[in-house]
Amino acid sequence: MSILIGAREMRAAEAAALAMPQNGQGALMERAGEAALGAVMTNWPELAGGQGRAAVVLCGAGNNGGDGYVIARHLAQAGWSVTLCAAGSGRSPPDAARARAAWERHGPVHPASKAPDALPDAALLVDAVFGIGLSRPVSGEMAQLFERIAEAGRADTFRRVAVDIPSGLDADSGRCHGACLPADLTVTFAAAKPGHYLASGPELSGRLVVADIGIDIGGAAVAARLAGPPAGLLKRGAHKFDHGHALVLAGGSGRGGAGRLAARAALRIGAGLVSLAPPPDALAENAAQLEAVMLRTLPDAAALTEWLAGDERINALCLGPGLGTDARAGALLRAALDAGRPTVLDADALTLLSREDAPFALLHEACVLTPHGGEFARLFPDISRTLGEVSAAPPGHDKLSAVREAAARAGCHVLLKGHDTVIAAPSGETWLSSAAYGRAAPWLATAGAGDVLAGLITGLLARGMQPLPAARDASWMHVSAALEFGPGLIAEDLERQVPAVLRALC
Numbered sequence: 001m002s003i004l005i006g007a008r009e010m011r012a013a014e015a016a017a018l019a020m021p022q023n024g025q026g027a028l029m030e031r032a033g034e035a036a037l038g039a040v041m042t043n044w045p046e047l048a049g050g051q052g053r054a055a056v057v058l059c060g061a062g063n064n065g066g067d068g069y070v071i072a073r074h075l076a077q078a079g080w081s082v083t084l085c086a087a088g089s090g091r092s093p094p095d096a097a098r099a100r101a102a103w104e105r106h107g108p109v110h111p112a113s114k115a116p117d118a119l120p121d122a123a124l125l126v127d128a129v130f131g132i133g134l135s136r137p138v139s140g141e142m143a144q145l146f147e148r149i150a151e152a153g154r155a156d157t158f159r160r161v162a163v164d165i166p167s168g169l170d171a172d173s174g175r176c177h178g179a180c181l182p183a184d185l186t187v188t189f190a191a192a193k194p195g196h197y198l199a200s201g202p203e204l205s206g207r208l209v210v211a212d213i214g215i216d217i218g219g220a221a222v223a224a225r226l227a228g229p230p231a232g233l234l235k236r237g238a239h240k241f242d243h244g245h246a247l248v249l250a251g252g253s254g255r256g257g258a259g260r261l262a263a264r265a266a267l268r269i270g271a272g273l274v275s276l277a278p279p280p281d282a283l284a285e286n287a288a289q290l291e292a293v294m295l296r297t298l299p300d301a302a303a304l305t306e307w308l309a310g311d312e313r314i315n316a317l318c319l320g321p322g323l324g325t326d327a328r329a330g331a332l333l334r335a336a337l338d339a340g341r342p343t344v345l346d347a348d349a350l351t352l353l354s355r356e357d358a359p360f361a362l363l364h365e366a367c368v369l370t371p372h373g374g375e376f377a378r379l380f381p382d383i384s385r386t387l388g389e390v391s392a393a394p395p396g397h398d399k400l401s402a403v404r405e406a407a408a409r410a411g412c413h414v415l416l417k418g419h420d421t422v423i424a425a426p427s428g429e430t431w432l433s434s435a436a437y438g439r440a441a442p443w444l445a446t447a448g449a450g451d452v453l454a455g456l457i458t459g460l461l462a463r464g465m466q467p468l469p470a471a472r473d474a475s476w477m478h479v480s481a482a483l484e485f486g487p488g489l490i491a492e493d494l495e496r497q498v499p500a501v502l503r504a505l506c
């Protein structure tokens with residue numbers, strides 16, 4: 001299982017590692033530099049044995065720069081022609097100063113301004129300016145330098161490796177602070193940082209390699225866990241009623257598509273039975289389009305209350321996709337929440353909720369809210385505003401903390417969508433379901449994809465899963481289904497990929 005460690009925790013782990021005898025005298029930094037270079041040569045084998053090749057190594061004044069001096073020395077020893085440029089000022093920490101002194105026995109240290117001129121002849125750029133020590137926005141001459149280098153990189157004539165994190169990227173939020181150096185490959189140490197996965201992190205990091213250099217992160221507080229292939233999703237015998245009965249509440253005639261998408265997804269992911277409940281005027285439309293999903297009309301909230309009171313086997317509800325925001329929908333929302341059963345609230349249900357005077361008083365812990373950014377902003381305007389801000393000094397307000405705060409305030413589970421979907425429980429437990437790097441699926445951002453996700457979560461709730469793992473595993477399955485289909489995907493295709501994804505889990 002992969003974990004994400006924030007900058008502050010990582011600095012503490014590094015400090016503890018440095019105090020160990022085997023890591024002293026620059027040994028840890030030496031391993032960091034060697035690991036970064038090893039990853040470069042593994043990813044770009046054509047660069048191995050670089051006799052006669054040129055590299056530009058840009059080093060900051062801190063320990064990230066120290067890693068750069070180590071890399072520069074090894075490159076020079078392997079026959080590379082290295083232009084080393086020092087960016088930034090200030091007193092270097094002891095290991096970085098030692099690494100610089102060792103480099104100076106191989107070659108000169110140039111001013112940073114020399115780097116753009118040297119790039120046209122280079123095969124490799126090493127970005128070792130800032131790592132997790134970025135403490136304010138990049139500005140002034142440094143920002144101009146970053147812009148010139150980023151511009152040169154667009155010509156795609158040299159490879160760009162970032163040491164630990166692309167310089168200027170905030171390790172906690174994944175936001176660019178002032179200016180950034182985009183990379184094709186990022187080699188980080190011990191564990192990925194939230195910023196590698198959130199917001200602009202994946203785009204700026206290129207590919208991501210996590211290298212073990214002997215820093216013990218066993219005791220570090222985890223910022224979030226990364227969702228991976230679910231265990232235990234395959235059915236093992238039993239009757240259909242043992243896999244639960246999901247109920248999707250749908251809207252009126254002509255707007256039933258979203259509810260049907262959710263209902264079919266709930267069935268595909270393994271709910272034993274799924275019922276769709278539109279108002280009477282939508283019966284004919286839905287009857288013409290549904291087979292395995294059961295259909296029962298529901299005129300009003302009283303009918304829902306009566307149905308739920310008489311059928312304990314309905315153990316998961318989904319409200320939102322195509323539900324509408326009229327009086328019937330509002331009353332259904334209240335009646336459904338009163339029933340206290342595991343409930344997914346998406347789309348229109350979130351809009352209705354945000355119109356309530358005291359929305360969070362209506363919710364209970366077995367609710368899962370699945371907003372996109374706009375819906376999140378309506379429900380949690382103050383938290384959402386901080387998400388958009390680039391604070392003067394990192395750490396800014398990152399998506400992990402924002403969703404955690406929202407879940408605590410709502411007293412239920414919150415899943416905030418995106419390529420960096422974050423899921424948090426009211427307890428504070430937080431997961432990140434990523435559609436980046438090897439799992440990038442930008443074609444998933446298509447109309448109706450969210451309805452399918454709501455259905456997948458509802459199906460897993462019906463199967464008896466707790467809300468947090470249900471939301472996490474559904475999210476992973478959702479991205480996997482999109483990857484299985486590939487570009488050109490429309491929402492209808494997603495549910496049909498679920499069997500192939502389930503088979504691959506065997």
Ligand SMILES: NC(=O)C1=CN([C@@H]2O[C@H](COP(=O)(O)OP(=O)(O)OC[C@H]3O[C@@H](n4cnc5c(N)ncnc54)[C@H](O)[C@@H]3O)[C@@H](O)[C@H]2O)[C@@H](O)CC1
Nearest residue numbers: 029032061062063064130131132133134135136137138164
């Ligand atoms: N501590 C250690 O022993 C190890 C550290 N390692 C590396 O060290 C990095 C962390 O090192 P540091 O904590 O020294 O931090 P950094 O090297 O990331 O950055 C700190 C330096 O940047 C300056 N700075 C920060 N923001 C700036 C801005 N916006 N504009 C101009 N200057 C700015 C600071 O004044 C300081 O000089 C890690 O990312 C990793 O690459 C690795 O070598 C592993 C071992």
Ligand SMILES: Nc1ncnc2c1ncn2[C@@H]1O[C@H](COP(=O)(O)OP(=O)(O)O)[C@@H](O)[C@H]1O
Nearest residue numbers: 372417418419435442444445447448449450451
């Ligand atoms: N860049 C992206 N890469 C992968 N998935 C994405 C990306 N952007 C959005 N998504 C996903 O697409 C889905 C869109 O859902 P939503 O915004 O609710 O749309 P709709 O209401 O049309 O169904 C969500 O699951 C979201 O996580």
Ligand SMILES: [K+]
Nearest residue numbers: 127130165167
């Ligand atoms: K860097």
